Amino acid sequence: MSARMKKILPIAAFLATTALSQGIAWAEDLVIVSSSTFSTLDPHQAISIQPDMSAISHLYSPLVIRGNDLELHGVVAESWEAVDDRTWSFKLRPDIQFSDGEALDAEAVKWNFERILDPEFQSRTRAWYEAIEEVKVVSPTEVHIITKAPSPSLPSQLAMFFLLPPEWTEGHNPSIEANGSGPYEVVSYTPGERLIMKARADYFGEKPAFDNVEIRTIVDPSARIAALLAGEVDIIGELPPSELDRIKESNAADAGWADAGRMLVIRFNTEKEPLAGNVALRQALNYAIDKQMINDGLYGGLATPSNCQLMTSAYFGYNPDLKPYAYDPEKARELIAQSGVAQPVTLEFEVPTGRYLLAEETAQVVASQLSEVGIQVELKEMDFATWLGKYGRKDMGQLSIMTQGWTTLDADGLLSLYEPSYPSSYWHDTEFLRLIGEARVEMDESKRLQLYKSASERMCEEAPVIFMFAPPVTYGTSKRIEWQPRPDDWVRAFDADIR
DSSP: OOHHHHHHHHHHHHHHHHHHHTTOOOOOEEEEEESSOOOOSOTTTOOOIIIIIHHHHHHSOBSEEEOTTSOEEESSEEEEEEEETTEEEEEEOTTOBOTTSOBOSHHHHHHHHHHHHOTTTOOTTGGGGTTEEEEEEEETTEEEEEESSOOTTHHHHGGGOBOOOHHHHHTSOTTTOOOOOSSEEEEEEETTTEEEEEEOTTOSSOOOSOSEEEEEEOOOHHHHHHHHHTTSOSEEEOOOGGGHHHHHHTSSEEEEEEOOSOEEEEEEOTTSTTTTTOHHHHHHHHHTOOHHHHHHHHSTTOSEEOSSSSOOTTSBTOOTTOOOOOOOHHHHHHHHHHHTOOSSEEEEEEEEESSSTTHHHHHHHHHHHHHTTTEEEEEEEEEHHHHHHHHHTTOOOSEEEEEEOOTTOBHHHHHGGGSTTSTTOOOOOHHHHHHHHHHHHOOOHHHHHHHHHHHHHHHHHHOSEEEEEEOOEEEEEETTEEOOOOTTOOOOGGGOEEO
16 A cells, blocks of 8 residues: 555545534545547537537536437426427426526527527537527427428437527637536636536436536546546546456456447548549548458457448448448559549548547558558647547548547438538538438438438448448446446436446
8 A cells, every 4th residue: 555545544534434423425526537628618519429518418408318228308308299290399397597597498498599500600510400490489488499391300419409598608608618507517627628517506407426526638548547547537438448458457447348339430521632523532442441450450359340331230220231341452552543643642631639549540550551552641640629620610631530420329410410511521412412301301210211221322332431440438437436338429427326
């Protein structure tokens, strides 16, 4: 035992004994580690589940939430139903307030939709809600959301729609400040580094298990593991699979992995030469990469190879009939020759650091394999917040590595990332847009499924990405808590409990 621990333990024992004898409730703390830097606390500008929207979910309330059972549950909304093909009614809990006492009522809900949909505001999430034509206040506790066409997936999409206080927002900067209605409120926020929160005494919902929560950024995976084994943090992720056994064998912490709902891809900016309009070149880059070798060598064989689509089998809209691009460097060279691209070719390859499991190592192997077929790559690493800013303002390089998923586990949300109305689509294909547009308003589930299958088939042919694999969700936890990873990427203190 270290000298530091010898000093701390008697003090802790004394405080615990005193607290029990005086009937004082012992505060429970939780430290969650993010592998990437924060971008914003504004729920209408956050486009990444990790770390931004996960952090925001502690501070602000949505109408509905997707629970650990992956089913929708009401939060601000007590109930919801389709009034007709284009109208959803949401009944709200009465008397909900933000931390400063401002009411969270139907008028506040309407204002939040109007803020996101206002073109002048330039919300990064506007495309997610463009199906909405109008929001009507029926009473202080009921709103009607009227869509431009039937929108069967709208309630699921609203699990990502967090509600700001209108009056407070007009005089504050919600990107770095918060005044929420969620289970926690901000104690301090250091952009890019950490968010410290405490439980709200007047929260309208179930009291969370932890009184104090810190979300801390540690980009380096070895530093995350060291902090876990030292007992400094409680939940870490994005761990190299090779480290899982070491953590478990330490007896100081638990570790494991689960199947992911996100697909790792090498995204193409098809608005830039030489990728623009060049399907042969994009297909060639798919044939050039040995995905199984990368899976075996870096991910311990735990990743699930993509069969030429963004979705895993957990999604509605998954196409089981598609076949993956085989590793065929000779075919890649033939297609590069057919593409008409003048040699030598050098492509800029952007790599966000820390956020995605083994992204830097994977990018290096991809760069090496591309060089074997005559494509040179210039790797450009940058922190996640910087990369996300470039990505969201249509300024991505010719290639970039990322994972993509959608919390609704529905093709509608995930494939919408490739619509031109989305600020980071980087691809435009008329046939693909026709298919997903028809699927979005189709109320017959079997017809809707077939349309999404056809859309994925078209995407496979047009190859706007290198289809890689779904990396495993690797994690470590302290032995004092219970928590399981989710396929939709949320990491929330109120999903954890004390063991």
